[in-house]
Amino acid sequence: MAEYLSEEEAEIKIRAIIPTSIKGEVVEVIKREPVSRLxxxxxxxxxxxxSKENSLAMTTAAKNLSVNEPKLSFSGSEVDDKFHMENCAVFITATVK
Structure with missing residues (x-):
């Protein structure tokens, strides 16, 4: 049987890859979709x-995480208000129990 992550374990793995240059980040689950009963x-x-540097660093870190952790995958990124660019988000999908 495959090793399952909990949401808490997934969040810990995600927080661990956030570059030190990024300060004051927020990590939240924004959507849950059923895959199976488990x-x-x-x-x-x-x-x-x-910032251009933060976006590149965070996107690279998220892609590397998805290579090293099969239950986590890079799902994309977005800037707020379609280009006011004050905040940015990187999305990571975790398959959890």
Whole structure:
């Protein structure tokens, strides 16, 4: 049987990859979708102040996480208010128990 993550364990793994240059980030589950009776997908948003360097660093970290942790995957990124660019979010989907 496959090893399952809890939402708390997934959040710990996500927080561990956030670059030290990013301060004051928020990590929240923004969506939950059922996969089976035992699993669901939890979409985490990592929200932080936007800068070109922060966006590149966080996107790279999220992609690397998805390579190293099969139950976590990079799902994309977004800036607030479609280009006011004060805040940015990277989305990571976790398959959890």
């Amino acid at each position: 699993e669901h997908n939890a979409v985490f948003a990592v929200i932080y102040k936007h």
